[in-house]
Amino acid sequence: MVGKPGRRVTVFGAGYIGLVTGACLAELGHRVVVRDINADRIQLLRGGGVPIHEPGLGELITKNKERLSFTLDLREALDGAEVVYVCVDTPPSASGDADLSRVWTVVDSLTGAAHLRAVVMKSTVPVGTGTRVRAVLDGAGLAHLGYASNPEFTAEGKAVHDFLHPDRVVVGTSDETTAQLMRELHEGVDGPVVVMDVKSAEMVKLASNALLATKISFINEIATLCENTGADVEEVARAVGLDHRLGSHFLRAGIGWGGSCFPKDSEALRQLANNTGYHLQLLSAVIEVNNLQKRRAIQKLAEALGTLAGARVVLLGLTFKPGTDDMRESPSTVLASRLLAEGAQVHCWDPLARPGDVQPWASTIRHPTPLEALEGADAAIVVTEWPQLKEVDWARAAAAMRRPVLFDGRNLLDPQAMRALGFTYMSVGRP
Numbered sequence: 001m002v003g004k005p006g007r008r009v010t011v012f013g014a015g016y017i018g019l020v021t022g023a024c025l026a027e028l029g030h031r032v033v034v035r036d037i038n039a040d041r042i043q044l045l046r047g048g049g050v051p052i053h054e055p056g057l058g059e060l061i062t063k064n065k066e067r068l069s070f071t072l073d074l075r076e077a078l079d080g081a082e083v084v085y086v087c088v089d090t091p092p093s094a095s096g097d098a099d100l101s102r103v104w105t106v107v108d109s110l111t112g113a114a115h116l117r118a119v120v121m122k123s124t125v126p127v128g129t130g131t132r133v134r135a136v137l138d139g140a141g142l143a144h145l146g147y148a149s150n151p152e153f154t155a156e157g158k159a160v161h162d163f164l165h166p167d168r169v170v171v172g173t174s175d176e177t178t179a180q181l182m183r184e185l186h187e188g189v190d191g192p193v194v195v196m197d198v199k200s201a202e203m204v205k206l207a208s209n210a211l212l213a214t215k216i217s218f219i220n221e222i223a224t225l226c227e228n229t230g231a232d233v234e235e236v237a238r239a240v241g242l243d244h245r246l247g248s249h250f251l252r253a254g255i256g257w258g259g260s261c262f263p264k265d266s267e268a269l270r271q272l273a274n275n276t277g278y279h280l281q282l283l284s285a286v287i288e289v290n291n292l293q294k295r296r297a298i299q300k301l302a303e304a305l306g307t308l309a310g311a312r313v314v315l316l317g318l319t320f321k322p323g324t325d326d327m328r329e330s331p332s333t334v335l336a337s338r339l340l341a342e343g344a345q346v347h348c349w350d351p352l353a354r355p356g357d358v359q360p361w362a363s364t365i366r367h368p369t370p371l372e373a374l375e376g377a378d379a380a381i382v383v384t385e386w387p388q389l390k391e392v393d394w395a396r397a398a399a400a401m402r403r404p405v406l407f408d409g410r411n412l413l414d415p416q417a418m419r420a421l422g423f424t425y426m427s428v429g430r431p
């Protein structure tokens with residue numbers, strides 16, 4: 001948008017979504033202030049640091065530093081702002097519904113900001129939230145403000161690319177002025193802006209993530225059946241995916257899905273349905289299949305080792321997928337807890353994860369390289385398909401392990417080659 005003045009945007013929340021949104025909107029030519037309540041985070045950003053690992057984000061922040069600033073101060077954040085983006089987290093509450101307390105704090109803080117033109121909801125919220133926000137804004141004398149639901153479809157590890165080159169930008173709004181403002185804000189984005197009503201936009205987000213999770217759980221069930229019948233899930237997924245009506249994405253069988261979105265959003269959708277008196281049977285099964293997938297891995301290891309009690313088991317990879325430092329709802333946490341509960345010693349390796357001094361990680365031992373982690377081990381599980389694991393000298397690893405037992409939870413390695421090296425090698429859905 002070179003040459004255009006751009007809009008003045010305030011982004012609430014300097015997490016994954018807020019930072020990517022802020023940096024990308026600045027890249028599109030808008031003047032952006034990102035506001036967060038975490039002083040350490042804001043200080044780091046002001047000093048040129050980036051608190052999360054997201055490819056391209058640091059470069060984009062540096063490149064657009066003239067148009068991008070960070071603040072703790074609410075008044076400074078809202079000064080002169082035309083559009084407010086809500087990008088705060090909505091974690092699951094005790095009931096499984098999304099906890100919207102941070103969203104309400106932002107909405108309440110807008111009282112008096114009469115110069116604003118619109119509020120844009122990027123946080124993932126239950127269907128119906130827009131109606132409630134509208135009522136609060138109206139009650140606060142902000143009836144003239146537009147409201148748009150603008151769900152996020154970026155995936156961690158490629159969030160910057162996904163924002164600038166999306167399959168679609170979904171905008172849910174009830175008025176054409178706000179729709180037009182959103183089109184203008186996205187000028188320069190390489191993808192169509194699809195406008196609809198607010199509730200439908202809110203549903204698109206939850207339905208999209210639920211369908212992606214369904215594809216994975218479906219192929220994981222087929223993988224189990226492949227194990228029982230001698231078929232190879234990799235071949236099955238390859239050929240199924242060639243049908244353009246089905247598509248090849250999200251058909252990689254493995255130890256199960258995790259992350260900050262699928263577990264939280266699928267549970268939120270299930271509870272949303274329950275709250276309306278309807279039980280989403282298919283989605284409940286999708287969640288159950290995913291939970292079982294991790295327990296099946298432990299079961300297979302126990303069978304291979306005789307017992308897990310006293311065994312030294314290595315988790316190779318801790319993050320929920322490669323290319324990120326994010327461990328939220330990662331299968332590794334469930335695996336570590338289950339292994340410790342069975343009396344195993346848990347050792348681990350990951351190039352980016354920062355598990356911290358919390359359970360179950362406080363009871364595990366970290367190593368700087370996969371080979372060091374595997375030294376003297378009774379078994380290992382590939383939890384995350386980090387490319388570094390393909391480069392491991394597996395012959396050396398087999399010699400270094402006390403018992404070369406490997407469960408490849410991501411079908412990363414070649415079964416024949418691993419068996420030729422002497423491994424008791426197990427994977428997901430492959431003969």
Ligand code: UGA
Pocket residue numbers: 152153154155156157209212216249250251252253254255256257258259260261262265320321
């Ligand atoms: C997901 C969606 O892909 C994004 O579109 C969405 O915007 C985002 O959630 C969100 O709601 O914010 P993300 O959680 O970053 O993105 O990660 P994905 O790449 O979708 O992977 C999710 C999980 O599924 C990972 O644990 C991954 O290992 C697993 N997965 C993925 C499989 O087990 N098999 C597959 O074929 C694909």
